[in-house]
Amino acid sequence: VAAAADAVSRALAHPLVQRAARAERCYRELPVTLRTDAGRTLEGVIDLAFVENGHWTMLDFKTDADLGAKREHYMRQLRWYALALSRLTGASVTANLLAL
Numbered sequence: 001v002a003a004a005a006d007a008v009s010r011a012l013a014h015p016l017v018q019r020a021a022r023a024e025r026c027y028r029e030l031p032v033t034l035r036t037d038a039g040r041t042l043e044g045v046i047d048l049a050f051v052e053n054g055h056w057t058m059l060d061f062k063t064d065a066d067l068g069a070k071r072e073h074y075m076r077q078l079r080w081y082a083l084a085l086s087r088l089t090g091a092s093v094t095a096n097l098l099a100l
Contacts (some may be wrong), residue, residue, distance in 0.1 A: 023050035
């Protein structure tokens with residue numbers, strides 16, 4: 001319980017989360033679907049996405065003790081989410097991986 005409370009406290013104090021709280025629009029657990037050029041359908045859920053001055057910023061939270069070997073997998077996932085959000089909105093997207 002203490003570790004979970006600490007992770008939540010750190011997440012809420014993070015500058016990007018603070019910006020999200022003040023953003024024009026903010027979405028939590030935002031589902032996205034992307035049809036790739038190869039005809040595949042990718043589905044996912046963006047943990048947090050917000051808009052500032054017409055620009056999207058998205059965050060993907062990870063609670064692994066050590067991202068290690070999973071980092072590249074998570075970064076690939078993040079790139080797909082950013083592409084989906086960009087295509088859906090027609091706006092630029094900055095994607096962030098936030099390890100807690």
